[in-house]
Amino acid sequence: MFSDNTPTPLGAKEAKLFRDVCQAAGYTSPQLEERFGLLVPPPSDRLPATLGARLDQNGTPLDVLAKAFFLGTAVDTETANALLPDGFIRLCLQCGLLIEDGTDYRPTALVTPVGTALLASDLQRIEYQDEEQFVPALCDAALHLNAVAIRQSVGKTLDLCSGFALHGVLSCPHSETVVASDLNPRAAAFARFNAALNGFENLRAVTGELFDAVKGERFNLILANPPFVISPDAMTTYRFNPIALDGFVRQMLSQAADHLEEGGILQTICEWVEVQGQDWQDRLRGWLADSGCDVWILPANRQLPASYARNTLAQTISDEAELAAQQAKWENYFQEQRVEAIQGGFLFIRRRAGKNWFDVTQMTKPIRQPIGDAIARGFSNRDLALSDDSDALLSSRLTVANGLRQVETSHWKEFRWQRDSIVLHLDDGLPVSIGIDEYVRTLLEMFDGSRPVLECLDRFANQVGLAIETGRKQGTAMVRSLLKNGILVATGR
Numbered sequence: 001m002f003s004d005n006t007p008t009p010l011g012a013k014e015a016k017l018f019r020d021v022c023q024a025a026g027y028t029s030p031q032l033e034e035r036f037g038l039l040v041p042p043p044s045d046r047l048p049a050t051l052g053a054r055l056d057q058n059g060t061p062l063d064v065l066a067k068a069f070f071l072g073t074a075v076d077t078e079t080a081n082a083l084l085p086d087g088f089i090r091l092c093l094q095c096g097l098l099i100e101d102g103t104d105y106r107p108t109a110l111v112t113p114v115g116t117a118l119l120a121s122d123l124q125r126i127e128y129q130d131e132e133q134f135v136p137a138l139c140d141a142a143l144h145l146n147a148v149a150i151r152q153s154v155g156k157t158l159d160l161c162s163g164f165a166l167h168g169v170l171s172c173p174h175s176e177t178v179v180a181s182d183l184n185p186r187a188a189a190f191a192r193f194n195a196a197l198n199g200f201e202n203l204r205a206v207t208g209e210l211f212d213a214v215k216g217e218r219f220n221l222i223l224a225n226p227p228f229v230i231s232p233d234a235m236t237t238y239r240f241n242p243i244a245l246d247g248f249v250r251q252m253l254s255q256a257a258d259h260l261e262e263g264g265i266l267q268t269i270c271e272w273v274e275v276q277g278q279d280w281q282d283r284l285r286g287w288l289a290d291s292g293c294d295v296w297i298l299p300a301n302r303q304l305p306a307s308y309a310r311n312t313l314a315q316t317i318s319d320e321a322e323l324a325a326q327q328a329k330w331e332n333y334f335q336e337q338r339v340e341a342i343q344g345g346f347l348f349i350r351r352r353a354g355k356n357w358f359d360v361t362q363m364t365k366p367i368r369q370p371i372g373d374a375i376a377r378g379f380s381n382r383d384l385a386l387s388d389d390s391d392a393l394l395s396s397r398l399t400v401a402n403g404l405r406q407v408e409t410s411h412w413k414e415f416r417w418q419r420d421s422i423v424l425h426l427d428d429g430l431p432v433s434i435g436i437d438e439y440v441r442t443l444l445e446m447f448d449g450s451r452p453v454l455e456c457l458d459r460f461a462n463q464v465g466l467a468i469e470t471g472r473k474q475g476t477a478m479v480r481s482l483l484k485n486g487i488l489v490a491t492g493r
């Protein structure tokens with residue numbers, strides 16, 4: 001049965017002991033991934049049989065910790081007492097993470113490792129997900145947002161719709177202060193527990209609708225994984241957009257600019273719809289027109305209503321008849337609302353005085369490594385590439401991105417190699433693969449950061465035999481595109 005209890009925050013000494021025991025046992029995300037092939041805890045009421053059987057051997061401290069705190073299942077007291085230090089079990093019982101139940105210790109919460117942090121949340125159970133006060137554990141969307149989050153030193157960070165405050169806790173080391181805000185008061189209790197568990201004192205957890213609990217406050221960074229799933233009726237608070245279609249995300253964005261410092265950035269992962277007869281980019285542009293923000297959208301996937309409905313519903317409904325009935329209801333709704341497709345991805349906005357830009361970058365591969373630095377560079381590159389002021393671009397110094405690879409294919413014909421293609425690949429940061437021609441390759445070779453763009457373009461024109469004016473015009477367009485792709489980067493000189 002779902003319980004309202006949340007664990008009591010640990011003191012600094014106990015928190016350190018907890019972290020040390022987890023570290024020594026190898027209870028870390030890379031080890032869990034290597035051992036079980038999982039980063040995100042599976043629902044404990046739908047555990048794959050093979051996983052349970054493997055862990056029943058209970059051979060190591062890692063097995064016991066994973067069974068209790070990653071899978072959320074009971075461990076027998078004898079094995080746990082034999083494998084884990086005394087003090088550790090005691091503190092888990094004292095703070096309420098474990099309760100003694102006959103010959104078992106039963107977890108009341110998960111504690112999921114993410115990077116170097118440990119994050120407590122409610123047990124991951126399908127049967128709990130309809131509970132208003134449910135605080136979800138780590139999910140894929142949270143990991144994706146974490147991968148793109150900008151991790152530069154800032155004053156104030158807001159984790160909006162924070163849940164167990166993963167984004168807030170991971171922002172503590174590079175923020176002077178962090179606020180975690182969520183509608184659900186139990187989320188604030190978990191956020192406080194998690195800040196203490198990870199040894200941070202600079203996180204404040206508050207409760208309120210959207211920005212209500214931070215009225216009048218401005219932030220340098222806002223990270224938000226809001227309830228964004230689009231459905232005919234919002235079935236749970238934590239996952240489903242409570243306003244028609246993508247209305248909740250729109251509302252969040254419309255209020256965000258007032259909570260950003262000049263230069264402050266909001267990064268969100270969300271979904272939005274394509275409505276028949278309307279260009280989706282114009283629709284989103286309209287949401288943020290006059291917001292005083294630059295807008296950078298990174299769509300990652302696009303689904304037709306039928307597959308979106310099926311894929312989303314199948315995550316929680318296993319009964320085929322119920323699934324079919326719900327799917328029909330969802331498809332009707334999408335048809336009535338003239339939804340042609342649902343897109344998912346990232347939306348970044350940055351408050352900036354002056355003429356704002358709007359840009360879309362289609363993501364071609366899932367992001368696995370943290371790329372926050374590349375996202376921050378993406379903003380400065382776009383400031384140059386999308387500015388009407390070509391003087392700023394022409395006087396800047398650019399260099400070719402580290403790690404750029406070139407793959408050239410040719411075929412043998414008529415006694416010589418005939419080139420088929422030259423493709424540039426950038427694996428670091430936002431993955432890029434673009435076909436170029438000989439001209440662009442020659443142009444790229446001009447950029448070593450030592451001279452302004454204008455000089456590079458004139459050298460390029462000389463080298464390929466173009467008139468200087470033509471070289472400047474064509475070269476500028478190429479440089480703008482290469483900057484947007486991250487293949488050229490500003491040196492800051």
Ligand SMILES: C[S@@+](CC[C@H](N)C(=O)[O-])C[C@H]1O[C@@H](n2cnc3c(N)ncnc32)[C@H](O)[C@@H]1O
Nearest residue numbers: 142161162163182183184209210225226227238
């Ligand atoms: C998808 S969960 C994300 C939780 C966490 N940030 C993460 O990344 O795992 C969305 C969160 O938004 C919260 N929420 C839902 N409606 C809200 C609202 N109107 N205002 C503030 N928070 C809300 C839910 O309680 C839930 O914790």
